[in-house]
């Protein structure tokens with residue numbers, strides 16, 4: 001499949017470009033005055049009336065000091081004037097919204113993570129209409145100054161339900177101490193990345209943009225056609241991280257297995273905390289590999305020496321292998337049809353074990369895809385919550401060392417709905433049918449959902465269409 005030619009200036013930037021910034025501020029808004037929202041939207045699309053311009057995927061020669069993107073919820077699109085008939089052509093989970101009980105239940109937003117416990121007004125999906133996200137390259141002053149401009153522009157147009165900041169930590173670390181934002185899909189036809197692309201297969205454009213062929217030859221579309229080319233969806237997530245709780249789990253796994261705590265941290269994730277993948281640094285963390293090599297690996301190899309079909313090096317149930325099994329066999333469509341682009345950043349202060357607190361910290365941002373149902377929800381609801389998706393596979397030569405299906409148990413340590421009474425993680429070892437595996441249990445959740453919004457990022461053409469449509473609404 002040849003790469004399609006994409007009009008980058010018609011695509012909202014965050015879908016195809018990682019901004020790599022220090023600060024972000026997310027505004028969750030409820031529309032009060034539809035015609036006024038129409039004018040605000042027009043000004044944001046054109047960058048007029050003193051407002052910042054919505055960033056597109058067209059890369060400028062020098063990196064701007066700020067970036068802005070905007071997305072609507074299902075109720076937001078309805079408010080702007082889309083008919084029920086049109087909305088029925090959208091992704092089915094997007095139509096229901098993140099607070100819908102069956103949606104929440106499916107992806108593990110239950111118990112403490114249930115919508116009824118979400119912060120501010122996020123538990124009331126009906127009043128959440130749009131999200132505006134502002135990113136500042138390196139200056140908090142720029143963030144504050146553009147935020148002030150936006151806040152005054154919102155006055156009389158929309159109410160801010162939630163305003164939430166994010167700030168990068170050194171070396172792209174997140175609160176559990178791992179380096180993040182390494183593995184991202186290379187989308188066919190997308191603007192070239194800063195580094196040489198990794199050696200992973202490119203993913204069909206239609207997995208991330210509506211209107212193009214996806215990995216199985218279909219095309220996600222919506223009605224009207226003005227919204228159907230170059231638009232995308234995302235799950236916006238606020239995920240609180242309990243660092244002390246996570247460290248305690250690692251220590252307890254280390255005790256049970258006799259492994260070093262850092263090795264345990266690498267096994268549950270699939271990468272060492274410095275970002276090196278276990279597949280390339282199997283025995284110890286080692287100095288961090290060059291950025292352009294960090295994602296050059298697969299799990300299954302034809303030659304026995306480098307093969308990890310059984311997950312003896314990178315566990316089959318580790319976070320990165322569950323969320324992208326790469327070339328390892330899975331039941332159903334392969335991993336290329338379930339990829340997501342992660343645009344999330346940490347929030348809150350770094351946890352200091354010398355001065356423990358129960359502070360509010362975590363990860364906030366967008367998990368982007370052309371189908372919420374088949375990508376974000378498939379990962380979080382299926383591969384992160386089950387262990388039966390792995391296809392029967394032995395190491396090359398039919399090794400007596402076992403079969404991959406025996407080498408995974410329970411749910412993802414990060415994202416699973418783990419209950420100490422039945423949680424389980426497998427450290428695979430050589431042995432017929434997993435006979436020598438070490439299983440650990442007794443751990444609970446250390447990542448709690450504090451809010452979520454399912455959103456639709458219209459193309460620039462789509463935003464203009466919506467602004468015109470809303471201008472005629474009463």
Ligand code: HEM
Pocket residue numbers: 174176178179180181182183184237239240241269271319320321323324340342362363367376379380414415447
């Ligand atoms: C607070 C929550 C989370 C934490 C602490 C976390 C942590 C990590 C870390 C440390 C990595 C390795 C760095 C990298 O490859 O870029 C990673 C990769 C990844 N995570 Fe998460 N993650 C979180 C939430 C999620 C969610 C909600 C999803 C959505 C399903 C997700 C899907 C992925 C994927 C697809 C990869 C890349 C896998 C690959 O291609 O090898 N993560 N995550």
